[in-house]
Amino acid sequence: MIQKLVIASHNKGKLKEFDMLLQGLVREVTNAAELRLIEPAETGTTFIENAEIKALAAMRVSGLPALSDDSGMSVNALGGEPGVYSADWAGNPRDFSKAMALVHEKMGDAKDRSAYFTSVLVLAYPDGRIESFEGRVDGKLVWPPRGVEGFGYDPLFQPDGYDKTFGEMTDEEKKTVSHRARATQKFINYLKGEKA
Secondary structure, eight states: OOSEEEEOOOOHHHHHHHHHHTTTTSSEEEETTTTTOOOOOOOOSSHHHHHHHHHHHHHHHHOSOEEEEEEEEEEGGGTTOBGGGTTGGGTTTTOHHHHHHHHHHHHTTOSOOEEEEEEEEEEEOTTSOEEEEEEEEEEEEOSSOOOSSSSTTGGGEEETTOSSOGGGSOHHHHHTTOHHHHHHHHHHHHHTTSOO
């Protein structure tokens, strides 16, 4: 069992999700914000590259195993955009209402409303080992956005098999279906010594 783990993120929404998902599995969880770690530049062109950059940076500075997530929403009608650049579309400081409006504008009257969320987790150990875990959830985009729960593009995305957007789901509901929950379940299986 990992005794102490750093979540390599400053994102309050992600940290809240991880706290809930990892309860009772890791003795002590801290995060990059609490440790005042500088956010590294995400220069990768894939989710796994960016997740590795963040996990390795946090592990090197803290000397502890570090878990990072890189995730985003890919829209099929936009050739997979915004994808790995999902956060960038929200500008700086982040404004996801603008990002959602940009997705809507770029889609125009496209009939294909399908999209998917991807989450890639990377666990970096001080001894150099790296493990990765991927989760994905498919769905469709709605307009206007619905709900005030979650964060990011959640109010825009309705997962397949559900009549609610992520923005309308409670934490407990989202925990059963989200891309991050699916990737985290693979990580949990790994922690328990099961096949990831």
